[in-house]
Amino acid sequence: MFVGVARLVIAIPGARSLKDRRQVVKSLKERLRARLPVSLAEVGDLERYQVATLGLAVVSNDAARCSEVLSQAVRFARVARDAVLSDVATEIITLGSGGGSIQGGIERALDDDAPEGER
Numbered sequence: 001m002f003v004g005v006a007r008l009v010i011a012i013p014g015a016r017s018l019k020d021r022r023q024v025v026k027s028l029k030e031r032l033r034a035r036l037p038v039s040l041a042e043v044g045d046l047e048r049y050q051v052a053t054l055g056l057a058v059v060s061n062d063a064a065r066c067s068e069v070l071s072q073a074v075r076f077a078r079v080a081r082d083a084v085l086s087d088v089a090t091e092i093i094t095l096g097s098g099g100g101s102i103q104g105g106i107e108r109a110l111d112d113d114a115p116e117g118e119r
Helices: 018-035 063-078 106-113
Strands: 002-011 039-042 051-060 084-094
Touching: 002 018, 002 063, 018 039, 018 051, 018 063, 051 063, 063 084
Parallel strands: none
Antiparallel strands: 002 051, 002 084, 039 051
C-alpha cells in the first residue's frame, strides 16, 4: 500500500479579506475533489489573507498511481485562477504489502483471530 501526500502553498494576491481568501480556497478544494481521488484539507495559517496551505493525500496499491494523482493535483493548482502556486512538497510513503507494516494493522488483527493452523 502506498500513500501519496502533498503540501501546496498558494498565494492569493487579490484577497483583501478572509472572505476573499475563503472563496478562492473553497473553490480550489472543490475543483480538486471533483476531479481527482484525493482527500484534502487546509493545514496552514487560517488568518493570513493572501496565503493558504493545503494538504492532500491519495492511497493506492501502486506508487506510480499516487505520483500521477499528485502530479495532476499540482498541475491543476498551477492553473487555478485567483491563486498562484508558490511552493510544493510531495512524498510517497510505502506501508508494506497490504499495509502489513502498519503496527496493529487489520492483517495482524485477522491473524490473531485465525485458528492456530492458519497463521
